[in-house]
Amino acid sequence: MVPLPLSRILYIEDEEDIQVVTKIALETVGGFTLLVCGSGAEALKEAPEFRPQLILLDVMMPGMDGPTTLKSLRTLPGLDKTPVVFMTAKVHPSEISNFKQMGALEVIAKPFDPMKLAEKIRDIWNATHG
Amino acid sequence: MANPEAIREQLNALRQAYAEQLPGKIREIEEGWRRLDHGPWDPKEFLVFHRQVHGLAGSGATFGFPAVSEKARALDDLLKTLPGDKGPPRPEIVTRIFEGLGGLKEAAGASPVVAAILPPPPTTGRDDHLVFLVARDHALTESLTAQLGHFGYAVRAFADAASLGEAIDRERPGALIADLPAPPQDREVLEGVTELQKIPGRRMPVVFTASRDDLATRFAAVRAGGSGYFPRPVDISSLIDQLELLMSHYSLEPYRILIVDDEEPTAERFKAVVEEAGMAARVVTDPRQISGPLVEFRPDLILMDIYMPGCNGLELAAVIRQQEAFVGIPIVFLSSETDIGRQLGALRLGGDDFLTKPIAEDRLVASLTARAQRARVLRSFMVRDSLTGVLNHSRLKAQLQIEVARSRRQGRRLAYAMIDIDKFKEVNDRHGHPTGDRVILSLSRLLQNRLRKTDIIGRYGGDEFAVILPDADGPTALKVLAEICDGFSHIRHVSERGEFSATFSGGVAILTEAGDAGSLNEAADRALYEAKNQGRNRVVLAP
Numbered sequence: 001m002v003p004l005p006l007s008r009i010l011y012i013e014d015e016e017d018i019q020v021v022t023k024i025a026l027e028t029v030g031g032f033t034l035l036v037c038g039s040g041a042e043a044l045k046e047a048p049e050f051r052p053q054l055i056l057l058d059v060m061m062p063g064m065d066g067p068t069t070l071k072s073l074r075t076l077p078g079l080d081k082t083p084v085v086f087m088t089a090k091v092h093p094s095e096i097s098n099f100k101q102m103g104a105l106e107v108i109a110k111p112f113d114p115m116k117l118a119e120k121i122r123d124i125w126n127a128t129h130g
Numbered sequence: 131m132a133n134p135e136a137i138r139e140q141l142n143a144l145r146q147a148y149a150e151q152l153p154g155k156i157r158e159i160e161e162g163w164r165r166l167d168h169g170p171w172d173p174k175e176f177l178v179f180h181r182q183v184h185g186l187a188g189s190g191a192t193f194g195f196p197a198v199s200e201k202a203r204a205l206d207d208l209l210k211t212l213p214g215d216k217g218p219p220r221p222e223i224v225t226r227i228f229e230g231l232g233g234l235k236e237a238a239g240a241s242p243v244v245a246a247i248l249p250p251p252p253t254t255g256r257d258d259h260l261v262f263l264v265a266r267d268h269a270l271t272e273s274l275t276a277q278l279g280h281f282g283y284a285v286r287a288f289a290d291a292a293s294l295g296e297a298i299d300r301e302r303p304g305a306l307i308a309d310l311p312a313p314p315q316d317r318e319v320l321e322g323v324t325e326l327q328k329i330p331g332r333r334m335p336v337v338f339t340a341s342r343d344d345l346a347t348r349f350a351a352v353r354a355g356g357s358g359y360f361p362r363p364v365d366i367s368s369l370i371d372q373l374e375l376l377m378s379h380y381s382l383e384p385y386r387i388l389i390v391d392d393e394e395p396t397a398e399r400f401k402a403v404v405e406e407a408g409m410a411a412r413v414v415t416d417p418r419q420i421s422g423p424l425v426e427f428r429p430d431l432i433l434m435d436i437y438m439p440g441c442n443g444l445e446l447a448a449v450i451r452q453q454e455a456f457v458g459i460p461i462v463f464l465s466s467e468t469d470i471g472r473q474l475g476a477l478r479l480g481g482d483d484f485l486t487k488p489i490a491e492d493r494l495v496a497s498l499t500a501r502a503q504r505a506r507v508l509r510s511f512m513v514r515d516s517l518t519g520v521l522n523h524s525r526l527k528a529q530l531q532i533e534v535a536r537s538r539r540q541g542r543r544l545a546y547a548m549i550d551i552d553k554f555k556e557v558n559d560r561h562g563h564p565t566g567d568r569v570i571l572s573l574s575r576l577l578q579n580r581l582r583k584t585d586i587i588g589r590y591g592g593d594e595f596a597v598i599l600p601d602a603d604g605p606t607a608l609k610v611l612a613e614i615c616d617g618f619s620h621i622r623h624v625s626e627r628g629e630f631s632a633t634f635s636g637g638v639a640i641l642t643e644a645g646d647a648g649s650l651n652e653a654a655d656r657a658l659y660e661a662k663n664q665g666r667n668r669v670v671l672a673p
Contacts, residue, residue: 005648015185017148021192024140060184089188089203110188111199114141127426 006125008033010052012043012069013087014061021114022056030118040064040072048076054125055079056108059088059099067102074103085124087112148193152238159183160231167224176214183209186234197237205230258304258377259539262297264288264319265309270339270362274307277366283373291322298332304377307369308356310340310347320354327355327499328492330408335376339364355503374532385409385502388429390417390446391464392438400433400464400494407495409502417441424450429459430502436465444475460501464489518574518589526588526596530647533586533598537641544641545599545607548654549573552633552666554593561625566593569623569632576621580614596654604640604671611636611669619667633667640672 009032013019019036026032035050037043041064047055055073059066066086073079086099089110096107106124108117162179166172184206190198208226212219219227261283265271275285286303288294294306308323310316326332337358338351351359358372387404389411391397397413404411412427414420417438423429432450436443447461460482463473473484485497521529530546537544551557551573558566570593577587577595586598599607619633637657639650657672664670 005652007648007652015189017144017151018185018189018192021141021144024137024144028137028140060181062178062181087188089184089199089206111191111193111196114192115137123426127422 006032006053006122006129008035008051008053009056009121010035010037010043010047010050010054010082011056012037012040012061012066013058014038015058018058018110022117025112025114025117026056026121029115030121032118032121040066040069043069044072044076047073047079051078052082054121055082055084056121057084057086059086067099070102070104083125083128085121145194148189149195152195152198155182155186156235156238159186160235163227163231166218171218173215176212180206180209180214183234190237195238198234201230201233201237205234257302258535260284260286260301260303261373262286262288262294262303262306263309264291264294264306264322265339266290266311266315267309270309274339274364278370291319291326294322295326295329295332298326298334303334305335305337305373307373308336308338310338310342310351312341316340316347316350320350323354323356328496333408335373337369337372337376339369352504353500355500357503374535377535385430385499385506386427387411387498387502388414388420388423388427388432389434390414390420390432390438390443391435392417393435396435403491403494404433404498407499409498417443417446420446420450424456430505431498432459432461433498434461434463436463458505460505462497462501518571520574520578520595521586521588523588523591526586526590526598527647529586529588530596530598530650533600534641534645534647534650537600542601543603544650545602545604545638546641546650546654547597547599547607547611547636547638547669548590548651548658549577549595549597549611549634549636550658550662551593552635552662554632557630557632561623561627561630565623565625569593572621572623573618573634576614576618580617581610604638607638607640608669608671611638615667615669635661635666636669637661638669638671 009026011019011022011026011034013022013036016038019038023034023036026034035046035052037046039061043055055070057066057070061069064072066088070084073082083105084103086104086107087110088095088099088107099107105128108120112120159179159182162175162182166175166179183202187199187202187206190196190200190202205227208223208230212223218224261278263271263274263285265274265287266289271285271287275287278285286297286301288297291308306323306326308319310319323336326334327336336354336356337360338354338356339360339362340347340351341362343361348359357376358369360369360372387409389397389400389404391400391413392415394413394415397415401411401413412423412429414423418441434443434446438446443463443465447463450456450459450461462483462485464485464487466487477484482501483497485494533544536542551569554566554569557569570589573595574587574589577597581587581597581599584600586600588596588598590596597611599610602610615634615636619631622629622631635658637654637660639653639657641650645653653672657670661668661670
């Protein structure tokens with residue numbers, strides 16, 4: 001079956017300034033529909049109803065960190081296979097392969113260029129779903 | 131994309147806010163460390179401290195402070211090596227943390243770097259209901275204005291091409307129609323249009339009308355950037371089709387140029403030139419890595435260096451050409467090679483053009499634009515699916531954009547259905563591919579027989595079809611497709627392994643107020659999933 005174009009992204013990030021810039025990068029520049037959650041716990045509450053096509057997940061967060069959030073999200077109905085992209089300032093190759101083993105499609109390095117983030121995400125999506 | 135100017139302003143405001151908060155953040159980090167260093171060691175506090183440093187590494191450069199990111203990352207790397215729950219670090223590490231904090235503070239004091247990457251020139255702000263017309267012939271102006279008016283277009287007429295540029299800067303039409311008078315008067319129009327196309331902000335889809343239909347004039351029109359040519363008397367419905375195809379977002383995507391060059395500085399320079407001209411570019415410096423970008427980036431054109439280590443451009447072109455999916459992509463070679471024999475060799479192996487380095491930037495851009503444009507037009511002509519004769523995937527997608535725009539303008543309804551043969555793989559596995567193909571063919575015939583002439587049928591690939599039903603509401607579309615679904619399930623297919631029947635599932639969606647081709651497609655696909663979930667052999671209407 002032909003895959004859907006990417007539109008609904010669940011974005012989990014605790015830092016507010018990064019939240020805002022990502023919102024512009026993905027909603028205004030990229031035209032995606034974005035649900036921003038400030039913590040893993042909030043994401044667990046909101047995700048099932050939002051039914052994201054892609055989850056964009058910060059790695060280092062207070063409380064539940066990215067990998068823990070991912071594990072919990074995976075237990076929710078409809079979210080067991082949703083593709084995940086991690087965002088992190090950690091970019092060591094060994095860590096990237098760790099994240100990929102956790103099931104991440106890709107790891108986006110922070111800092112990022114807000115004008116190019118949407119394109120990058122679209123490329124990642126197209127590479128696996130195009 | 132929304133107005134790039136507005137986005138830039140928003141981003142600048144954010145940078146400003148970040149810059150204002152930065153000293154406070156650094157102070158907080160410093161204080162956190164001071165508490166750790168002086169007081170009893172608190173692993174939780176250390177975690178917060180580490181997270182704050184890590185946060186700066188991730189955010190600094192995004193807001194114009196690359197040095198902050200760099201310093202914070204160095205400190206982050208150091209902190210990562212510390213087992214925070216095992217008490218304070220050794221004195222030499224403490225010293226390094228203090229040094230790191232000092233560097234961070236210094237970096238935060240530097241003035242922000244304004245992002246070097248600016249958004250591409252505006253392509254929005256166009257009025258898709260406005261068409262500019264250049265024609266000397268009053269009768270033509272009047273008749274086109276009236277006829278296009280019936281289809282919901284406003285026409286702004288100009289007697290010559292000279293004043294077009296300024297008019298375009300004032301209001302952006304969706305397309306330009308230019309009428310070519312008899313030579314030599316046609317030169318003024320052709321040159322005027324050519325000039326327009328050179329300026330990214332003024333570039334737009336152009337179609338020509340002409341009183342003659344000779345090859346020389348058609349050539350001249352194409353050279354001037356024309357995407358359509360309509361001999362007079364103009365067939366208005368083909369003209370409308372062409373205009374809508376040209377104005378749909380499908381054709382407005384910037385041309386994609388894949389640059390293959392082992393020398394990174396050269397490749398990056400070409401990339402900059404190409405992007406400056408409003409096209410999208412991607413660079414491949416290792417020719418062996420080309421297959422990924424070929425598939426993902428879907429280039430309209432490949433610009434390739436001819437001499438590269440490990441694999442020369444000529445061979446690479448031949449390899450690309452051996453793959454059916456890429457037969458149509460123009461390949462332009464770039465090299466300092468001036469030997470004509472080798473150049474011909476390059477063309478024989480599948481190259482389309484040969485440009486010699488060094489090359490003037492405007493010549494490079496002109497050459498690439500023209501070829502990429504032609505490739506897109508050609509691709510849009512490869513419209514039929516070879517097995518069934520219905521529209522192929524890309525043409526169907528383009529047609530859906532057109533129909534959505536048309537329905538919008540005329541305030542009509544539009545239904546869209548996706549159809550997928552149930553368990554088709556089992557049919558293929560059990561009865562063989564030739565039989566599978568016959569099942570697909572029978573479905574396509576059934577659709578063609580049962581649907582109206584005005585409905586548009588396409589094969590989405592494999593065992594999946596899509597149908598556009600203009601001017602149909604949900605219940606009607608559902609009823610029609612449910613009948614076809616029932617009919618299909620009663621067809622008896624025959625293979626060497628005996629008789630069998632097949633079924634399909636379908637999802638129908640209706641164009642909503644706020645919807646577009648993408649959301650329509652999504653809704654239909656979801657309804658199709660629903661039909662599969664409910665047990666197949668049925669059609670479901672999207673909520």
